[in-house]
Structure formats: structure tokens, C-alpha cells
Amino acid sequence: MGLLTFKGGIHPPDRKELTKDKPIAEARPPRTVAIPLSQHIGAPCKPVVTIGQDVKKGEMIGEPGGFVSAAVHSSVSGKVIATGEFPNVMGRMVPSIVIENDGKEEWTILKDNPDYANLSSDELKEKIKAAGIVGLGGAAFPTIVKLSPPKEKPIDTVIINGAECEPYLTVDYRLMLEKPHEIIEGLKVLMKVFGINKGFVGIENNKPEAIKAMGKATRERQDVEIVIHALEVKYPQGAEKMLIKAITGREVPARGLPMDVGVVVQNVSTTFAIYEAVRYGKPLIDRVITVTGEGVRESKNLLIKIGTLISQLIEECGGLQDSTGKIIAGGPMMGFALSSLDMPVTKGTSGILVLPEDKVIHTEEFGPCIRCGRCIDVCPMGLMPSMLSIYSEKGFYEGSKEYNLWDCFECGSCAYICPSKRPIVQFIRLAKSLTKP
Amino acid sequence: MKKNTVIVSVSPHIMSEETVSHIMWTVSLSLFPAFVMAVYFFGPRALFVTALCIISSILSEYFVQKAMKKKITISDGSAFLTGLLLGLNLPASLWSLNPFTIHVPIIGSFVAIVITKQLFGGLGYNIFNPALIGRVFLMASWPRAMTIWNEPTAAFVAFDAKTTATPLGILKEEGIGRLIEVFGDKVNLYTQLLIGHRSGSIGETSIIALLIGAAFLLYKRYITWHIPASFLGTVAVLAWIFGGKGTCLFTGDPLLHLLSGGLILGAFFMATDYVTCPSVKTGQILFGIGCGALTMLIRLKGGYPEGVMFAILLMNCFTPLIDRTIRSKVFGAIKVKTK
Structure with missing residues (x-):
């Protein structure tokens, strides 16, 4: 079968070799975390804790401010030491809660669900909502909204996005290698939510190991039909609309949403978080990110607590090389250049990329359009x-x-x-x- | 960190290594085989005329940018390429006519760079192909000097070189029979046309050399097949239908028309100029068809034996209109319309 893809796109060097063979390691516990109340698209959260209050790991500290919103939870156990406006990676000031880590890692009470497979669609959605899950690919759109389409737009297809077409990043790749069963279970939860029995996983063809691992995990589950599709290596293969076109042949109408053509797409990290939320009742308080680039001494895939400062992660990766040009939250194609390292990693941050000065292209001296097309x-x-x-x-x-x-x-x-x-x-x-x- | 600063800018943070000047120099390089063949057939005169055009184009660009207080961009290769293309479109005899006509290429370069390109806003904003406007200006101003075609000779100065009409000129004035007679037989005619041993503009004659350069550009994806194929295809079809003797339809010789004149040079190197051709592929096909139709209209019915230059310039006029009318197909757009 030929590789599936879309029309257009580019082939930037993928630079994934820096981190693709590095297993996910847990980052050192942060001394303090700064957790923004607005880490998602939509209404900011309302704080439910005050300064001086003790919080446990996993405790809700901000409740959703509307339907298009997602709860935030403490990623450490400790004391709330400050609230106020702090900068986020996009350069905006957002209300945040700063918590000092007491190092005890005391969890709040989580509800374990060994027989989650028997939960109803609404019960599953409730758990996903309570966990504050948002799209972890970068846009951070609240997942519960995607899972609640209006009645006139029935969903018949669920796609797991394992394209990870942004150069440098290897978050989803490592997850597919290390947690394939959990991801397939997450996909099954999503299929259950919509009451359908066919699911797809799309993976770019430059990740043969991931395709193999996911394929193996799928074959061990005979009860549902899940198809793993190899996709042509091309940016932006992982963009929702492009992925849907490649796998189903459907074109999401201009300015429309995937649900308009009956499709829901979730990225690999999000699907993993959904599994953890449904199975263990675990809220979204940590995620895997790739700290990489030629400007950082040692590139790593790290499991980090939401709210950890970027400066601490850089330190953990051996610090910056001498000639730092750009520090980027996210990938090199759509990430945000940072002006400071004193910013927290949020749910939507999939990587920290440090480019040395000689790799930065200065665009202030751009030329006229020569209409080359x-x-x-x-x-x-x-x-x-x-x-x-x-x-x-x-x-x-x-x-x-x-x-x-x-x-x-x-x-x-x-x-x-x-x-x-x-x-x-x-x-x-x-x-x-x-x-x- | 050496200094305590980092750069902040909008994404994307990585870019391809392709630059405008790399494109310009590569296209210039692709014309090298044709240029070598021209020097071989027409002698150093071809070199002198072309070099004169290149030097005066670069100097024109330098001084006009200086005068207009703009950034000097002569190193981007676009002035070099314009000069080179203009030179390849002129007769080699300009170097050795009596009275001297070496001011002609200089004025042509000035018109190309200053009037056609810089006064319209510089690179990217000119409506017409600068080299072709330069040539049209010279055709109108020195019609005699511009149409004295020498027989190919490698002599250094060829005051006494025999003048002869171009193959298209013979075809127009005296017909196909006479053309075959001049070249001996039909096979020899095609062979000579392919190699380029015939009278004509400096860079247009050697079809083989031009095709090597064109293949290189296609391989590098600096040009695509859309304009050349539709241009050449239209010429071939129209030559076949209307190119025969008298009113007999479908008896023309498409190959003869494809191999002669400035068609190959025009279709691969001039009509494909980024700035003056449409940027959407469908529009480019329309543009190529228009070029081909106008070329054949002029060749068969017009006063000039050759029409490629005028055809491309006339289609340049339509480029803004084509670009406005024929847009790229927006992803998911059809479904919106049916709503």
C-alpha cells in the first residue's frame, strides 16, 4: 500500500536523532511550580485555593470557567505561596498559582477503575473532564469539548495522531515505543465514548519502530478493529485536517471542524493521558516533553510536572551551550520563541528547543516577493x-x-x-x- | 551564555537554504551550454555582445539603485541574468557592423534594467520580462542592425561575413522548399537546427544545449513543466493544423517550428520567469497556451518571421488578470459553496 498523505507540504530535516533513542526519564522534582490557570483555549479557570493553603498532588486548584475550559490540578504536594499574574510561553501575563513543593509527593485520593471498560460513554466523559485533559499537541483545546459534538454531527471515526511531524520532537514517538498498550486502551476508550468500533492510528513512515510497536499492541487486542496507517514523511502531516484527509480522504470544510466530517483526532500524548484519567482517575498534572536542540548540552525526553520552570529543565539537561540564539517552547515550525527561561511548562508545551546562534535565521533583512510560487x-x-x-x-x-x-x-x-x-x-x-x- | 540575550521572533524558526541569489545564479549557469555553443558557432563576437550586456546591466542596476537611494542588490544575480538573457537574444553581428553598433546592447540593457525593472519597483514588481522589453526597444529603434543575421562564423571581426536570413525568415519569404534546398535535405535541416549551426540570435540556435540547461532546471525544480509544455504543445498543434501549404489543414511541420526561432529559449527560460508569469499552475498552463497561440499567429500571419518575444510580452500583460482569476484551490472550499 502506498503511503497516505495530503497535497502540499515541505521536507525539513527532522533532527529527531538527537533524542529518539533516549527513554523517557522522570525529571527531578521541582522546588516550586507555577501553574497558570489558563493553559488551554477557552475560558480561564477560577482559583479554588488561597495563599498559605496546603494542597496535595492531584488536587484541583482551578475549576473550569465555562464549557470550553479545563480544570487545573496541583502537580506537587505542598503549600500555595503566591497567586498573581505570571508570563506564559506565548508572552502573555496569565493568572497563576505558585506552589512550594514539600517533596512528600502525597497524592490526593484518586478513584481507581480496573473495570473502566464497562463504564458508559457519559461516565467516561465525566472522568476525562474531571482530569482537565486538553490537546497535548500544542493547541491545548479542551478534550471534553471535542468529545461532545452536537447531535446533528455524529462521529464515525476516531484517529490517533502519531505523525509528530514537527522536527526535533520525539514525545509521541517515545510514548508509542514505551506505552503502546496504554495508547491503544486510550483509543478504545475514545471509541467507546462515540460507540464506534473502528479506530485509526496515523504514524509518519520515519518512525518504523513506533509503527511496529503499535501494530504489535493492536494485534494483541482482537476485540476491536484498529488500523495503523503509515504516512508519508512530510510537514505538516500531523495537522488535524491534513491527517484526516490522508487517512479518510475527507476534507474538513474551510473554517470547519473535524466533527463536521464525523471525525475526532486526538494526539498520542493526549490519548495516553485519557487512559490514565479513566483507568486511575489521574488528573493531567504531568506530561512528556523533549528538551533538545544543538544549543543544549544534553538532549532528553523528560516526564515533567506541569508548572516546572523551563530554567530548571535546561539545568537538568546540562545547561545551555555558549552561543544560544533562540529558546523555543514547542517545535521549530510552530513553537514560540521565549524571552526568558523563568516560565512554566504548561499542558500544551511539547518541547523546549534551543537553537545556537548560527542556526538562527535573521528575517529582518528579507527581500521582495519574486512570485516564484x-x-x-x-x-x-x-x-x-x-x-x-x-x-x-x-x-x-x-x-x-x-x-x-x-x-x-x-x-x-x-x-x-x-x-x-x-x-x-x-x-x-x-x-x-x-x-x- | 556569552551575552545575556536571546532572539525572539515569530515561527517558523527554521528555514530552507534556498535563496533568491542562488536561484538566479543557478538559472544563469543553466544557460552556460547554450552560451558555449554560441561562442563556438558565432566566434568571440557572441562573447563580446553578451559580456557587454551583462556588464552594462549590472552597472545600470548599481547606478539606478544608488540614484534612488535603494539597497544595492547587484550581487543577487538578477541583473546578471537579465544581461545574459538580453545578450543571448541579440544577433552576434552587432559587434562588427559598420557603422559600429556596440552602443545598441548597452542601451538595451539600460532599458531592461532601469525602465522595465527598477522604475516599476525593482525585483518582483516588474510587469514585463526586462530582457525582452530591452530587445523590443532595440528592434523598434535599430530595426536594420537588429535583423542582420550572419552565417555562423568563428571569425573575430566579421565585417565581411555573409548575411543570410534565419530559417524562419526563409520559411516566411520563400517557403519550405527553399529552406530544405539551403540545408541540402530534410534530415540535414533538422540536424543543423538541433545542433544550432544556423543564423539567429546568439543563444537561441543550439537546441541541444538549451535542452540540457532546461533539463537541469526541471531536475532542480527551478521550473516546472507547466509553461514549457503548454507553450510548446500549442505551437506544435497549431503548426500542424495551420502550418501547411496554402489552405490545406493538418499538413504543417510541427518539428520545424519547434526547432527554429527563439522558441526553446523563450519557452524554458523567458516565459518561466517567476516575476512575470502566473504563480498558480493552472494559470501557468493558460499562460503557456496563450504564448503558443500568439507565437503561431505572428509566425504564420504576422509581419515578423518570429513571434516568441511578442507572444511572451503580450501574455505578461495578462499575468495579473490570470493571477486574479485563477486562484489556487483552497482546502475544503467546495463544501462551503454548496452550503
Whole structure:
């Protein structure tokens, strides 16, 4: 069978060799954690603890502020020592709760469910909601919302996203190697939620070990039908719409959601978190991240507690090399460049990438668009990034809407391929910030 | 950390190594085989005319950018490429005519760079292919000097070189019979056309050399098949249908039309100019068909024996319109329309 894929896309060097053979290790316990009350898309949480209060590991410290929201829990046991506005990785100030770790690792009472397979759809959803699970691929969209489509949009397909097309990152790869059974169980939970009995896993073909491990775990479960698909190695293969197109052939309508074509996509890390929430009642208080890049002394895959400061993780990886150029939260294609290391890792942070100075491309001296059309060929959404960038550069922000400005999901393929080194994504964000959809 | 600063910018944080100047220099390199063949057939005169165009193009770019207080970008190779293309589109005889006509390539370069490119906003903003406008300007200003074609000779200065019409000129004025007579037989005609042993512009004659360069560009994906294939395909079909004697349809000789004139140079190296051709592939096919149709209209019905240059320039006019009308297909767009 040929490899499944979508139209467009780019082939950046994947640089996964830095961490792909390093097993997931637990990070050293942090002295303090700073847990933002808004780690997800949607309404921020309302704090339910006050300064001086003792909290246990796994205890809820912020309750959802609405339907599109997700609870946050303490990742350590200890004392609340501060509340207030702290910067997050996107550079915004967000209300956060700072907890001093007493090192005792005392858990709050969790409800174990050995026979979770017999729970009803609503019971499963309740557990996922209580655990505060959000999409761990980067966007951090509350999972419960994805699992609660309106009645007129029935779901018939669940896809687990194991593409991990961002260069450098190896979080999902390591999880698929080390926890394949748990991920398949997580997928089964999702299938149960929607009452369907066919599921898919999509994995890029540059991860043969993961395809093998997941395939083996699947074959040991004969009760349901799960298909593992090898995908062409191409960025952004892991973008929801591209993945759905590759696996099902369905095109999510422009500005629509996967549920519009009856599909729900969850990434590997999220599926693992769903399993842990349903099986052990464990809230989302830790996650696996990749600390990597040529600018850090020792690259690692770490299991970290949410709220751990990035500075501590860098320290644990041997510190920075002498010529640090950029520190990025997330992958190199869609991650956020950080201005400080004193920021906490949140649920949506899949990696910390440190690029040395000589690997940083300075885009302040970009050239004019020579209309070569490369960006049009690679745009997975079939847009004309060249026109968007020219309109935005000249200040015609409204005009750029004619060229489907709001269909862009900022994957960065255009800016990657541009021979004039134009900051196309920046132009597009500028236009988006000054117009309404 | 040496200094306590890090760089913050919008994603993506990695980029491909491709640059505009790398593209320009690579395209220039791909014209090298044709240039070598030109020097072989037309002697050092071909070298002098081409070098003159390149040097005056680069100097024009330098001085106009200086005058307009813009950043000097002569090292990006685009002025070099424009000069090279203009040179390859001129007759080698410009070097050795009496009276001297060596100011002609210099003025052509000035028109190409200053008027066609920089006054329209510089690289990326010109509507017309600069080298072709340079040539059109020279055709209108020095029609005689621009249409004196020498027989291929490697002589250093060839004041006495025999002038002769180009194969397309003979075809237009005297017909296919005379053309075959000049070259001996039909096989020899095709062979000479392929190798490039014929009169014509410096860089247009050696089809083999041009195809090597074109294959290199296609392999490197600097150009795609869309424009050349639709351009050449249209020429071939129209030549077959309407290129025959008198009113007999479907008796034309497509191969003759494909191998002669500036078609190969135009279709692979001039019509594919990024700036002046449509950027969406469907639009490029339309653009190529338009180029082919106009070329054949001029060749068969027009006053000039060759129409590639005018065809490309006329289609350049349509590029903005094509780009506005034929857009890329947006992912998921069809379903929205049916709602």
C-alpha cells in the first residue's frame, strides 16, 4: 500500500536523532511550580485555593470557567505561596498559582477503575473532564469539548495522531515505543465514548519502530478493529485536517471542524493521558516533553510536572551551550520563541528547543516577493501565502481576506520554503490581528 | 551564555537554504551550454555582445539603485541574468557592423534594467520580462542592425561575413522548399537546427544545449513543466493544423517550428520567469497556451518571421488578470459553496 498523505507540504530535516533513542526519564522534582490557570483555549479557570493553603498532588486548584475550559490540578504536594499574574510561553501575563513543593509527593485520593471498560460513554466523559485533559499537541483545546459534538454531527471515526511531524520532537514517538498498550486502551476508550468500533492510528513512515510497536499492541487486542496507517514523511502531516484527509480522504470544510466530517483526532500524548484519567482517575498534572536542540548540552525526553520552570529543565539537561540564539517552547515550525527561561511548562508545551546562534535565521533583512510560487505549492490549505504577505506588507489587511486569510493555520511551510526569507507567518498574524474573520 | 540575550521572533524558526541569489545564479549557469555553443558557432563576437550586456546591466542596476537611494542588490544575480538573457537574444553581428553598433546592447540593457525593472519597483514588481522589453526597444529603434543575421562564423571581426536570413525568415519569404534546398535535405535541416549551426540570435540556435540547461532546471525544480509544455504543445498543434501549404489543414511541420526561432529559449527560460508569469499552475498552463497561440499567429500571419518575444510580452500583460482569476484551490472550499 502506498503511503497516505495530503497535497502540499515541505521536507525539513527532522533532527529527531538527537533524542529518539533516549527513554523517557522522570525529571527531578521541582522546588516550586507555577501553574497558570489558563493553559488551554477557552475560558480561564477560577482559583479554588488561597495563599498559605496546603494542597496535595492531584488536587484541583482551578475549576473550569465555562464549557470550553479545563480544570487545573496541583502537580506537587505542598503549600500555595503566591497567586498573581505570571508570563506564559506565548508572552502573555496569565493568572497563576505558585506552589512550594514539600517533596512528600502525597497524592490526593484518586478513584481507581480496573473495570473502566464497562463504564458508559457519559461516565467516561465525566472522568476525562474531571482530569482537565486538553490537546497535548500544542493547541491545548479542551478534550471534553471535542468529545461532545452536537447531535446533528455524529462521529464515525476516531484517529490517533502519531505523525509528530514537527522536527526535533520525539514525545509521541517515545510514548508509542514505551506505552503502546496504554495508547491503544486510550483509543478504545475514545471509541467507546462515540460507540464506534473502528479506530485509526496515523504514524509518519520515519518512525518504523513506533509503527511496529503499535501494530504489535493492536494485534494483541482482537476485540476491536484498529488500523495503523503509515504516512508519508512530510510537514505538516500531523495537522488535524491534513491527517484526516490522508487517512479518510475527507476534507474538513474551510473554517470547519473535524466533527463536521464525523471525525475526532486526538494526539498520542493526549490519548495516553485519557487512559490514565479513566483507568486511575489521574488528573493531567504531568506530561512528556523533549528538551533538545544543538544549543543544549544534553538532549532528553523528560516526564515533567506541569508548572516546572523551563530554567530548571535546561539545568537538568546540562545547561545551555555558549552561543544560544533562540529558546523555543514547542517545535521549530510552530513553537514560540521565549524571552526568558523563568516560565512554566504548561499542558500544551511539547518541547523546549534551543537553537545556537548560527542556526538562527535573521528575517529582518528579507527581500521582495519574486512570485516564484513555492509557497503556493507547499501550502497545505491551498492558499496563496505570497499574496497574503504582499497585502499585509502594504497595509491592505482587509484585502488579504479575499485571499482566505482566516483559513491559514500558521504551519509556517510558506515561510520555511520562501527563497526571499519573507516572514510570511508574521505578516499573516499581523493581518489577522487587525481584521475580523 | 556569552551575552545575556536571546532572539525572539515569530515561527517558523527554521528555514530552507534556498535563496533568491542562488536561484538566479543557478538559472544563469543553466544557460552556460547554450552560451558555449554560441561562442563556438558565432566566434568571440557572441562573447563580446553578451559580456557587454551583462556588464552594462549590472552597472545600470548599481547606478539606478544608488540614484534612488535603494539597497544595492547587484550581487543577487538578477541583473546578471537579465544581461545574459538580453545578450543571448541579440544577433552576434552587432559587434562588427559598420557603422559600429556596440552602443545598441548597452542601451538595451539600460532599458531592461532601469525602465522595465527598477522604475516599476525593482525585483518582483516588474510587469514585463526586462530582457525582452530591452530587445523590443532595440528592434523598434535599430530595426536594420537588429535583423542582420550572419552565417555562423568563428571569425573575430566579421565585417565581411555573409548575411543570410534565419530559417524562419526563409520559411516566411520563400517557403519550405527553399529552406530544405539551403540545408541540402530534410534530415540535414533538422540536424543543423538541433545542433544550432544556423543564423539567429546568439543563444537561441543550439537546441541541444538549451535542452540540457532546461533539463537541469526541471531536475532542480527551478521550473516546472507547466509553461514549457503548454507553450510548446500549442505551437506544435497549431503548426500542424495551420502550418501547411496554402489552405490545406493538418499538413504543417510541427518539428520545424519547434526547432527554429527563439522558441526553446523563450519557452524554458523567458516565459518561466517567476516575476512575470502566473504563480498558480493552472494559470501557468493558460499562460503557456496563450504564448503558443500568439507565437503561431505572428509566425504564420504576422509581419515578423518570429513571434516568441511578442507572444511572451503580450501574455505578461495578462499575468495579473490570470493571477486574479485563477486562484489556487483552497482546502475544503467546495463544501462551503454548496452550503
